[in-house]
Amino acid sequence: MxxxxxxxxxxxxxxxxxxxxxxxxxxxxxxxxxxxxxxxxxxxxxxxxxxxxxxxxxxxxxxxxxxxxxxxxxxxxxxxxxxxxxxxxxxxxxxxxxxxxxxxxxxxxxxxxxxxxxxxxxxxxxxxxxxxxxxxxxxxxxxxxxxxxxTHRGPLAPRPVPTAVLTELRVLAAEEGAWLHLVESEPERAALVALIEEADRLQAADPALQQELPARVRERAPLAGDAGGASGVPLAADAQVLAVLGTDHDTPRAWLKAGQALARMLLRAQSYGLYASYLNQPVEVPATRVRLPALLAREGHPQLVIRFGYGEPPPPAPRRPLAEIFD
Structure with a gap:
């Protein structure tokens, strides 16, 4: 059966x-x-x-x-x-x-x-x-x-996330070989939101990029899927928690570690009723990614911009059937 x-x-x-x-x-x-x-x-x-x-x-x-x-x-x-x-x-x-x-x-x-x-x-x-x-x-x-x-792509509740939970997420990221930087000061938050807005504009002005993404993901996720979305500026500005996931190195092995850290953090966050979404425009655009370490006042390589918060459960994203992904 x-x-x-x-x-x-x-x-x-x-x-x-x-x-x-x-x-x-x-x-x-x-x-x-x-x-x-x-x-x-x-x-x-x-x-x-x-x-x-x-x-x-x-x-x-x-x-x-x-x-x-x-x-x-x-x-x-x-x-x-x-x-x-x-x-x-x-x-x-x-x-x-x-x-x-x-x-x-x-x-x-x-x-x-x-x-x-x-x-x-x-x-x-x-x-x-x-x-x-x-x-x-x-x-x-x-x-x-x-x-x-x-992945929660809508507005999140204006409810603070306990510091102990955020500290736990940072520890989990480190255990998987990555780091999680919490954007805590208002000047740092404003600078990151401005960088997201700049990267948004640059991506919108790139015809090749705009052609590629809809052609590949339109049938899978109307809001660009699990890690990405339309304009992230309003979501970033209103987020209770903004964070950047990064690694000390920028190699394939480091990227694989970052993905494992992301998955582990999101599962632990979910156990506390926390949702996340991804504002990755400034990491996808080389001209803005190179400026992120200085903005964060830390060394390393940013891999993903994340917002965390509480909200109503969204519907699940469609998944490929197992028959389609096995050789």
Whole structure:
């Protein structure tokens, strides 16, 4: 018998309502007595719920014995907006964290090898079960948040976010090899909002960029998907919390770390009822990205601008069926 999530993957072409059923995946449906392939395929159902820049979901999976491979789906890339694959790797990093967490939740330590084949740079990771290991309480909390995580693209409530929660998110980012800078002073906030506005204008004036994004994401997310959106200026100006996720290095390995940090932070934030959305224009435009470190008065490489806050639960973003993302 098909599980609820698996039943939603049996058709190659599906409407958005059916694709949203992937969010109904249930822990009780885990095929504990099944083959390695059956169990890994089930765990991939959690990976596909990860956030991705502009909701492009640029990942593919392949089962090899008792391993699952995560690789780039080049058909989902945005070469004009993301010529270095930075955002593609960030997105795949988020899916990688969901896979790691799913392995932990179902009693496995998990074995992860990054870039296992030097001749295949699009093969980002190969994961196996590893030895038996009980998940921690924190891992259980983060895992339980996966089906409930949403990107909130509308106004958020004018309710302060506790300092202790924000401190916790910073610690989680650091544990995954990234950093989270909280924009706390009014001058710094005003400067960041102005930079978002400038980057917005530059992107709007770029015909190639404007042609690329609608052509690739219009059928997937009317508001540009999980990590991106239309004009972010009003959302930034009214945000309770503005933050910048970054890394000490600006390499493919660092981008993958940033994606894992993003996924972990968002799941922990969701466990506190917090939502996030992404104002990534100033990081996508080279002329504004290079100015961000000075604005933040810190060294490093900004990877994502995020706002956090409380709000009403938004609907889930459509997801690609598993049948479409497995080789």
């Amino acid at each position: 098909l599980t609820r999530a698996a039943a939603a993957t049996t058709e190659g072409t599906m409407n958005d309502a059916t694709r949203e059923e992937l969010w109904t995946i249930a822990e009780d449906d885990y095929p504990a007595g099944g083959t390695a392939a059956e169990r890994l395929r089930f765990l991939a159902g959690y990976a596909v719920l990860a956030p991705s820049v502009h909701n492009i979901q640029p990942w593919r999976f392949r089962l090899t014995g008792e391993r699952i491979e995560l690789r780039a789906d080049r058909s989902r890339a945005l070469p004009v907006r993301d010529p270095d694959d930075r955002e593609l790797l960030l997105s795949c990093g988020a899916a990688l964290f969901h896979l790691r967490l799913a392995l932990r939740r179902f009693g496995h330590a998990g074995e992860v090898v990054l870039w296992p084949d030097a001749a295949d740079p699009d093969l980002f990771a190969r994961l196996g079960f590893g030895p038996a290991a009980e998940p921690t309480a924190e891992e259980r909390t983060e895992f339980a948040a996966i089906p409930h995580r949403r």
